[in-house]
Amino acid sequence: MTAPVVPAQEAGLARAARELARIAERTDAVLAALPVPAQRDPRHRERAADAKNTARTARARFLDQYAEAVYRHLTADLTLHLRLPELLAAAGEEWPGLVPTAEQLASERGRLQAEKEGHEIDQGLFLRAVLRSPVAGRHLIDTMALPTERALKLLPEFLRTAELDLGSVHLARRDGAAHLTMTRPDCLNAEDNRQVDDMETAVDLVLLDPGVRAGVLRGGEMTHPRYRGRRVFSAGINLKSLHSGDISLVDFLLRREIGYINKIIRGLRVDHDGAWHTPIVEKPWVAAVDTFAIGGGAQLLMVFDRVIAAADSYITVPAAQEGIVPGAANLRLGRLAGGRVSRQVVLWGRRLRACEPDARLLVDEVVEPARMDQAIAESLARLDGPAVTTNRRMLNLAEEPPEQFRQYMAEFAMQQALRLYSADVIGKVGRFSA
DSSP: OOOOOOHHHHHHHHHHHHHHHHHHHHHHHHHHHSOOGGGOOHHHHHHHHHHHHHHHHHHHHHHHHHHHHHHHHHTTTTTSOOOHHHHHHHHHHHSTTTSOOHHHHHHHTTOOGGGSOOHHHHHHHHHHHHHHSHHHHHHHHHHHTSOOHHHHHHHHHHHHHSEEEOSSEEEEEETTEEEEEEOOTTTTTOBOHHHHHHHHHHHHHHHHOTTOOEEEEEEOBBOSGGGBTOBOOBOOBOHHHHHTTOOOIIIIIIHHIIIIIHHHHHOEEOOOTTTTTOOEEOOOEEEEEOSEEETHHHHHHTTOSEEEEETTOEEEOOHHHHTSOOTTHHHHHHHHHOHHHHHHHHTTOOEEETTSGGGGGTOSEEEOGGGHHHHHHHHHHHHOSTTHHHHHHHHHHHHSOHHHHHHHHHHHHHHHHHHHTOHHHHHHHHHHHO
């Protein structure tokens, strides 16, 4: 582990921090003198861009040298476990100009994506630097693998009743298996900040419950006119929420990847008897795809131990069409399906129908819709063995080493933030919502 900052380094850090704060203050003054983003003409937009670029260049240089030192300071030399929002809030308070303040973020709440200043790009810049550090990045990812406070509060109720309605996810324990059903019937299980929170809570509860040996994820029945009465797995990111400014970099895009999806792969970090040899709780997972798994729904399939798909379903990752980065799909899809197929899916928008040969690179079993329940039960029975969890751990370690994931997420934090505020994405989601 890298040694803590020595006094001479602390002095240099303090000087650099003061200079960064002065540059950020000048940038804020320029932006405050301009009309709000939605009312700026080309000349205003150019002045705003120049001011932001000046500040971001200074931030990048500062973070290149001091990111780990800043993280150590914020976490009391790695003894505090700050989740993403807490870390950014602490950085905003203690390091002026480094990340957006709570007031700056609050001032944009409720604005359309096109009308925001783009403060999340500065969050992405900070988190890229933190995740790039082997010490800070590993500590942050380990922190995000801890149980959430919400899950710990709800655990006694779930242990007692074996059932919980979390809002957008219904959770039930039956015969040693936890069944997670995504229940956003109005929007085809399209994910937003709320659903990410519910999903992470549900995953935590599955892993914390000693009576659960495996988890199953499936979509519920829809009320959407086109699919009324049919089960749907997921329509991916909620583009209407993205247009309205309600999809956040931290609480959705990063929390989703470093939070509940990472917990499905690598388990939950806990303090329990036996933690000296395995300080995590892992369980096998089954995904059952009805109708379609689009975008983020398809990304989920890449981390499950067994994927069952209805014969009339399909899988697609329309990332290039939407203009954003499809989570960690770019990390995992090539390993599963090969470079050519992954480019056809991500860059070209190819749709993989469950019954075609290439779909079997992502799906283990294709069944008629009427046989889905039986196939799920059979899969759970096959995964209910004492060596399954250990072997899935070793398979995941070989296929996606933690350091590879950390490095990918570092660049993802920056690139996804930039994509959120790119003109093409804003234009596309605006047309979609219209």
